Every structure is written in C-alpha cells, then in structure tokens.
Amino acid sequence: MARRRRSAQPLRPTAIVKRLVREAPLTPWRPSGDPVTELVLTLLSQNTSDTNSGRAFQQLLLRYRDWDAVLAAPLSELEETIRPGGLAQTKAPRMQALLAQLRERLGPEWDASRLAEMPIGEAKSWLTSLPGVGPKTAACVLLFSLGRAALPVDTHVHRVAQRLGLIGAKVGAVAAHDLLEAQLPSERYYDFHVTLIRHGRRVCHKQRPRCDECVLLDRCPGADAFVDE
Numbered sequence: 001m002a003r004r005r006r007s008a009q010p011l012r013p014t015a016i017v018k019r020l021v022r023e024a025p026l027t028p029w030r031p032s033g034d035p036v037t038e039l040v041l042t043l044l045s046q047n048t049s050d051t052n053s054g055r056a057f058q059q060l061l062l063r064y065r066d067w068d069a070v071l072a073a074p075l076s077e078l079e080e081t082i083r084p085g086g087l088a089q090t091k092a093p094r095m096q097a098l099l100a101q102l103r104e105r106l107g108p109e110w111d112a113s114r115l116a117e118m119p120i121g122e123a124k125s126w127l128t129s130l131p132g133v134g135p136k137t138a139a140c141v142l143l144f145s146l147g148r149a150a151l152p153v154d155t156h157v158h159r160v161a162q163r164l165g166l167i168g169a170k171v172g173a174v175a176a177h178d179l180l181e182a183q184l185p186s187e188r189y190y191d192f193h194v195t196l197i198r199h200g201r202r203v204c205h206k207q208r209p210r211c212d213e214c215v216l217l218d219r220c221p222g223a224d225a226f227v228d229e
Contacts (some may be wrong), residue, residue: 002029010166010220011219013183014184014185016164017191017192019215021195026194026195029124029125031146033145035146036102036110038144039102040057040060040095041053041057041079042140042141043094043095044056045085046091048086048141053085055084055085056084056088057085059081060082067103068103068108070099071103073096075092075093077082078096079092082095094131096204097131098132098133101130101131112215118143123138123142124139127141127142136168138175140152143189143193150176150181150189151189151192152177156200156204157174157180157193157200158198159204159206160199163220165222167179188190210225211227
C-alpha cells in the first residue's frame, strides 16, 4: 500500500464521527419507544449476526401473542423457536428470567414508560439490576428505545476506540462507557455508536484490519501495529 504520513495526535470523537459519516452517511433513525422489546432484541443479538438475531425475533413474534406467552412457554419450545439466533439453550432461560423480573416490576401492562422519566443514572441502575443486563444492554435500551443519553460500547466500539487512542489499552468495556460518554455531546452518542460499529465490521477488523482503506489512518495511533512505515 502507499505510505501515508500519520500524526501522533488522535482525532477527537466528534471529528471521527464526521469523517465516518462523510464516507458513508447514516440512515434516519427514531427511537422505538418499546424498552421491553429492545431488551429481548439485545439478548438475542448477543454473539450472533443481525440477520440471525432478526430471524429468531421474527420466529418469536410468530409463535407467541405477547410477552406473557413467552414467559409461560415450555423451555424446550422457546429454545426451538429462537434457535436461528444461536446459543438457544443459553438465551431461552435467560429470556424467561429477564421477562419474569420485568413482569414483576412492570405489571400486567408491561409498562416501562418510567424509564423515560427517571434520571439517566437511575434508569441505568434499574436496567442493570435485571438478570443478564450489563452496561451495554442498558445503554442500548435507553438509546434505541427511548432516545436517551446513553452510549453502548460493544466489542467493535471498544476495539476501534482503543486503536484510535480514545481509551487506554487496559480499559475494559464496562469502564469505557463512562469514559467515552464524557468525550462526546450526548446528541452524538447514536452517531458515534453506529459509525464505530460499522467501521469495525467493514474496515477495522480484530484480525488483519484493512488500514489501506481507512479514512482515519492518518490519525490512528493503533495503526502502527499493522502498517509498515
């Protein structure tokens, strides 16, 4: 590949977003308004592709009329229903444990609207006290269902942020949530999350990143491990 002179100064997060959006514009997005559905979708998306998790979710909707029906389903039947999403033997009992807690807290209407009114820290704590819900899932629910100020950090966001020098090499994904949120205005959380995921999937792979195609290469400290000067 052709050599490019690189600066030792990392880009600011907002500048990273601008470059990545200029390369590939973001599609319009609106919050879904349904935290319970977002929780289930996020659980199904763990360790699988969007295509597989989407297929599992569609199977769930086709078989069960509501969340009470999912909660009451025989475990083996639920496993078979969500099998296209992978890890069904793990995800099915987790889903029912999660829904049981939600049903107890939200009542028969499954009304999670209180999450829109809680202070953001309280809303995160409420969600992470649910079984199997960590900071990433809580942030996904708040951002994607309610449009609230939360920045999910998945494996792609974490890896790309480290390579770009936004967080230290030893910073874990849990700690990265607060560190990255502090570097961005809240209205850019969605853009940052989506653009870094997209960049991680298309270009900044875990193994053999495609640095020669990267619009951030000239300001990427992590490129030194992959590019010969």
